[in-house]
Amino acid sequence: METRAAVIAVIVKDTEAANEINAVLHEYGRYIIGRMGLPYPKKGISIISVAVDASQDVINTLAGKIGRIKGVTAKTVYSPE
Numbered sequence: 789m790e791t792r793a794a795v796i797a798v799i800v801k802d803t804e805a806a807n808e809i810n811a812v813l814h815e816y817g818r819y820i821i822g823r824m825g826l827p828y829p830k831k832g833i834s835i836i837s838v839a840v841d842a843s844q845d846v847i848n849t850l851a852g853k854i855g856r857i858k859g860v861t862a863k864t865v866y867s868p869e
Contacts, residue, residue, distance in 0.1 A: 793821070793867040794847050798836040802859025806834075809854060813838065816850045 800809065813820065819842035826835045840847055847864060855862035 789843050790869075791841050791843055792847065792869060793839070793841050795865050796838040796840065796847070796851050796854065797863050797865070798838065798854055799861045800834040800836065800859065801832070801861075803834070805857045805859045808857050809836070809860065812850065812853045812857075816840070816842075816846070819846055819850070 798809070800806070813823065819840045821839040821841055823836060823838045828835055840850065842850070844866070847866070851862045851864045854860060
């Protein structure tokens with residue numbers, strides 16, 4: 789299976805979503821290279837970046853699951869093939 793590196797950028801407006809986000813990230817932990825979370829109280833949000841190495845299908849599924857959580861937005865940037 790061919791894999792790609794990607795970064796999933798996550799903006800969290802609802803802090804109640806943290807447990808759900810962490811559960812999804814734990815489920816896909818084997819694909820995660822690293823992650824960084826930054827609270828941004830001035831704007832009332834948290835910013836999370838998740839670096840992954842997986843097939844495009846897995847990356848899309850992970851980003852989709854995170855993006856469907858209430859109060860959360862997720863976008864993905866892929867490395868060139």
